[in-house]
Amino acid sequence: MHEIPRDGVPDSTLSFAWDGYLFITKRCTRLGTDLFRSRLMLQSTVCMRGEELARLFYDNERFERAGVAPSRLQQTLFGRGGVQGLDGNPHRCRKGMFLSLMSAERIAELAELSAAQWHRSAANWERRSQVVLFDEACESLCRAVCAWTGIPLVESEVRRRTDDFVAMIDAGAAIGPRHWRGRWARNRAERWIEGLVEDVRHHRLTVDEDCALYAISWHRDLSGELLDKRTAAVELINVARPTVAVAWYIMFAAMALHQHPQCRERLLAAEAYYLDYFVEEVRRFYPFFPVVAARTRREFESKGYRFPKGERVLLDLYGTNHDPRLWDDPHTFMPERFRQWKRSPFSFIPQGGGEYLDGHRCPGEWITIELMKVAVMFLSTSLRYSVPQQDLRMSLSRIPALPPSRFVIGNVQI
Numbered sequence: 001m002h003e004i005p006r007d008g009v010p011d012s013t014l015s016f017a018w019d020g021y022l023f024i025t026k027r028c029t030r031l032g033t034d035l036f037r038s039r040l041m042l043q044s045t046v047c048m049r050g051e052e053l054a055r056l057f058y059d060n061e062r063f064e065r066a067g068v069a070p071s072r073l074q075q076t077l078f079g080r081g082g083v084q085g086l087d088g089n090p091h092r093c094r095k096g097m098f099l100s101l102m103s104a105e106r107i108a109e110l111a112e113l114s115a116a117q118w119h120r121s122a123a124n125w126e127r128r129s130q131v132v133l134f135d136e137a138c139e140s141l142c143r144a145v146c147a148w149t150g151i152p153l154v155e156s157e158v159r160r161r162t163d164d165f166v167a168m169i170d171a172g173a174a175i176g177p178r179h180w181r182g183r184w185a186r187n188r189a190e191r192w193i194e195g196l197v198e199d200v201r202h203h204r205l206t207v208d209e210d211c212a213l214y215a216i217s218w219h220r221d222l223s224g225e226l227l228d229k230r231t232a233a234v235e236l237i238n239v240a241r242p243t244v245a246v247a248w249y250i251m252f253a254a255m256a257l258h259q260h261p262q263c264r265e266r267l268l269a270a271e272a273y274y275l276d277y278f279v280e281e282v283r284r285f286y287p288f289f290p291v292v293a294a295r296t297r298r299e300f301e302s303k304g305y306r307f308p309k310g311e312r313v314l315l316d317l318y319g320t321n322h323d324p325r326l327w328d329d330p331h332t333f334m335p336e337r338f339r340q341w342k343r344s345p346f347s348f349i350p351q352g353g354g355e356y357l358d359g360h361r362c363p364g365e366w367i368t369i370e371l372m373k374v375a376v377m378f379l380s381t382s383l384r385y386s387v388p389q390q391d392l393r394m395s396l397s398r399i400p401a402l403p404p405s406r407f408v409i410g411n412v413q414i
């Protein structure tokens, strides 16, 4: 039995902020291991990467989620009382509610709303000399997801509501003003959505029964009780906010089309499956969610190591998606690699791994893929544009990664 190797410094919080997405990979490479113990934000933390350890991380008998998310993440990205922090049957019941929203027909409706929204937005772009694609994608997705979930969106508030969803995503790992913007945005958004939940429950607002606002307002937990209005708001935001987050992947897809023009040609040639491979490669290649966190439920031994009870564990999503044992030439953008890819729920984990219902894997993965496909087809077949000189370098210390220009396009013609 071995002790888990240590990274050898009293506290690595600042190094994490510095190395960002590469924090775990760098130390694994230096120590010649796939896991090590570090001290992060005053807590002993085991960091791990790779397919085998991802499989271990998603073992519900050994790991749990309750109380793992740091308070600063709950005050910005996640909210309090949401599905991310539940375990066992309460998690299964709540997760079932999310998965019930994800039928193929409902996802197709969202894709249609989004396609129509892209066309409406782009009609104005022709009159402007330049457009920041990331900002447009956020607003376009916010409009589409609000229509889809049944959230009434007042025209004069569209930009503010969009900015609040973006601020929550942008704040999770930030300090200073970026973090505070996310906290204020969450408070505002929760108050707004709580009001809508109450309106639905008191029949002041009528919405379709198959939309998220209805399903979440009337969802009953295992006890048979309705969710309290704050938790209901947190869960509805758990649908809308990450749908707006797909704007990051859409911006990355636009960058990939720009940096790899041969991909656009193959998309235009409508080669079978190429769109699927392209979208998967964007999710694998570009940095978005760096890690996920859990805690050991009890003491156990695995892979020759002893894990004590109550230890915080981080799984490296970015590092696993760039693990050279799983991906040839992992730092090259190569959609064709997915032609040969042997599906595994633990090797390709941009939105988490393992099971959907019994685990914490992202229930929005199908939505993400469909919305990306709509946007990629729109950008490559319906739109002509130029890409002016701009700073597209991405710092891997900034979480979530965002190029300074947020991808500017010009001379747009639809």
Ligand code: HEM
Pocket (backbone or CB within 6 Å): 083, 084, 085, 095, 098, 238, 239, 240, 242, 243, 245, 246, 247, 248, 249, 288, 289, 292, 293, 350, 351, 352, 353, 359, 360, 361, 362, 363, 364, 365, 367, 368
């Ligand atoms: C940019 C696209 C997205 C990314 C990168 C992303 C990433 C993730 C990740 C990494 C997790 C955590 C997995 C884990 O803890 O093991 C997660 C969970 C989750 N995601 Fe997504 N997601 C995206 C889009 C969506 C969408 C469109 C929805 C809308 C329904 C969504 C809803 C959720 C929910 C509710 C959870 C919590 C699941 C649970 O704890 O059981 N996500 N996502």
